[in-house]
Amino acid sequence: MPFFLYVLSLAVLAQGTSEFMLAGLVPDIAADLGVSVPAAGALTSAFAVGMIVGAPLMAVVSMRWPRRRALLAFLVTFLAVHVVGAVTTSYPLLLATRVVAALANAGFLAVALATAAALVAPDAKGRATSVLLGGVTLACVAGVPGGALLGQLWGWRSAFWAVALISVPAVVAIVRSVPGDVPAAAAVGGAGGAGGARGELRALRRPRLLVVLLLGALVNGATFCTFTYLAPLATDVTGLADGWVPALLALFGIGSFLGVTLGGRFADSRPLPLLAGGGVALFAGWVVLGLTAGVPAAVVPLVLVQGTLSFAVGSTLIARALYEAVDAPRLGGGFATAALNVGAALGPWAGGLAIDTGHGYRSAPWVSAALAAVALATAAAAWLSTRAATRPARAAAPAE
Template sequence: MPFVLPLLGLAVFAQGTSEFMLSGLLPDIARDLHISVPAAGSLTSAFAVGMVIGAPLLAMLSMRWSRRRALLAFLVAFLLVHVLGAVTTHYEVLLATRFVAALANAGFLAVALATATAMVPPDAKGRATSVLLGGTTMACVAGVPAGALLGELWGWRSAFWAVALLSLPALLAILWSVPADRAPRFSDAGPGTRGELRALRGPRLVVLLLLGALVNGATFCAFTYLAPLVTEVTGIGAGWVPAVLALFGLGSFVGVGLGDRLADTRPVPLLVAGGAALLLGWTVLALTAGNPVAALVLVFVQGALSFAVGSTLVSQVLYAATGAPALGGGFATAALNVGAAIGPWCGGAALTAGLGFRAPLWVSALLTALALVLAGVACGARRRTVRRGVPSAQDAPA
C-alpha cells in the first residue's frame, strides 16, 4: 500500500472532524454570534448541501488537472475557509465558509478516492477505499470528542483553528508524495466528461449508488439522534454522551477494518450478511434501548456493521465505474452525503410527529429494509436477464 494513502487519510480525518464537530459546538456558536440554536444548526445543513453538490461538480471541473494540483487546491481552500471561520464575527460569513468548506471537502474526497484506487493493484480497490474512509471513522472516534473538548476549554473558534492546523501536514505530504505530472485519468485520451456520465448511467452503478445512500441514511439517522436516545431512553447521564458517540466511532473504525479485509475478496457475502445483520441490529436496538448494557453493545456493533457495509459499497462503485475513473468517486461521495442529509431529516420528522426517541432507530431499520429489497429486486432482474441470454455483465446490478 503506497505511503501517501495514510497521509491522504489524515486529510480526510481533518475534514471529517470539521463535518461532525459542530454537534458539540452549536450552543457556544449561538451565544457568541447572538443567534438561535436552530440558526446555528443551519451551519450543519449548509455543509451537507455543499457535500452533495460539490462531489460530482468539482470532480468534473478538476478532470483536466493533475491529481496533485486538484488535491492541493481543494485542501488549501479547505484550510483557508477554516481560518476565516475562526476569526469572523458574522453569522453569514461563517455560514458561507461552511458551504465552501464542504465543496472543498467533497472535491478532495472524490479526487482522493480516484487517486488511491489508481495507485494500487486492480484487485485492491477495497483496501485503498478503507484506508481513506478510516480517516472519517477516526474523526468520529477522536476528532469529534476532541473538538468538543477544545470548544469547552477555549471556545468554538479553537476547534476551527485545530482543523486548519491539522490540514497542514497533509498539505506538505501531498506536495512531497503525489506525482506532479498529469495523471492518465485526466488526459485527453480518456473518455471525457460526457463519456464518464454515460458510464455512470449503467443500472449496476445506479443500484450501488442508491444502496450507498440508503445505508448511509440509516447510519446517520441513528447517529444524529444517539445523544437524546441514550439520555432519555437508556438513562445514561449527559456527561457520558461523548463516550457513547466515541463508542459508535470505534465500532465504525473496526467496521472499516473488516471491509479492508473482505471488500476485495468476498464483497457479496459481506454485503448480504452485513445488510441482514444491520436490519436486525437496528430493530433489536429499538426494542432494547432501555437496557444500558444492550444499548452500548449494539451501538458498537451497529457502528461496525454500518461502516463495513458502507465502505464495501463505495469500493464496489469504484470497481463498477471502470468507464468513469474520474467521476466514480465523486458520485459515490455524493450518494453517501445524500443519505447523510436525508436520514437525519427523516429521523427528525419522526421525532416531530411525536413518535418518541426510539423512532429514528425504526427509521434506520426501514431504510435498511428498503436497501435489502432494492438489492433483491436488482439481483432478480439480473438473473432474468441472464436466463434470457442477454449479455449484461457490465450493466446488471450486483
C-alpha cells in the first residue's frame, strides 16, 4: 500500500480519538465549565450530528479542490478547533468547536476514502479501506484510553491538546506525500466523477449502493449499541469489577483492529463469503452474548470475537460502497461515512430506549442482534430480488 495511506491513517487516528474520548471526560468537563453532565454529554451528540450532516455536505463543498488542498483544509481546521477547545472557558464555544470538528472530520474522511480509491489499483479498494480504518481501531485501542488517562492526570484540556499535537505530523506528511494536482473527484471518470455533484448524486441512486449503505448503518448500529453500554453491562450484569472495564474496551479495540485487517485481506477477492458468513456469525454472537451476559467466561472472549466480526463486516461494506460508487468517488465516500455515523447514533439510541423501558443493560446485545437480523433480512431480500430480475434475462438469452 502507498505510504500516503498510512499518513491519512494517522490523521484518522487523531480524529477517531477525538470522536470517542469524551466518554471518559464528560464529568470533568461538566465540573470545569459549570454545566450539567447531560449538557456535557451533548458534546458527543453534537459531534455525531456534525459527522452525519457533514460527510456529504463537505464532500460537495470540496469537490473541485485538489485532493491535497482538501485534506489539508479539513485537517488544519480540525487541529485549530481543538486548540480553541483546549483553551476556552465557554461551554457554547466548546459546543461549536465540536460541531466544526465533526464537519472537518467528516470531510477529511470522505476525501481520504475517495483519494484511496483513486490512487490504488482498481482491485485494491478493500485493502486501502482497511488501512484507513486502522486509524479508527487504533483510536479505540490506544487513543481513547490514552485520552482518559491524560484527563485523569492533567485535566480534560490535555486530551484536546494531545489530539491537536497528533494532527501536526499528519499535516506535514500530507504536504510531502499526497499528490495535489487533480481534484480527488476527477480521478474517476472526469471532474466530479460523473458530471459534477449532480452526476454523482445520480450515480448514488443505484439500488445496490443504497442497500450497501443501509447494511453499513445497521451493522454499525449493532456494533455501537453494545459497545456504548459495555461498561455497565460488564459490571452490573456480568459482575466484573470496575477494573475490568478498560481491559474489555481495549479487548474490543484489539478485535476491531483484527477485523479491519481481515476485511482488508478478503474484501477485494472474496467479499460475498466474508459478508454472508461474517454477518450470520455476527448475529449469532450477539444472541449468545445476550444469553450469557451473566457469565464472565463467555463475555470476555465474546467481546474480542464481536469486535473482530463487527469491523470485518463493516470495513468490507465500506469497500463495497466504494466499488459500487465508482462514478461518484467523492460523494460515495461521503455517504459511506454518513451511513456509518447514522448507525453510530441509531444503535446507542435504540439500546438506551430498551434500557429506559426497564429491560436492563442485558437488552443491549439483544438490540444489537435485532439490528443484525434486519441487516441479514435486507441482504437476503436484495439478493433474491437480483436473482429474480436476472432470471428472465438468462431465460431469454439465445442458446449457443
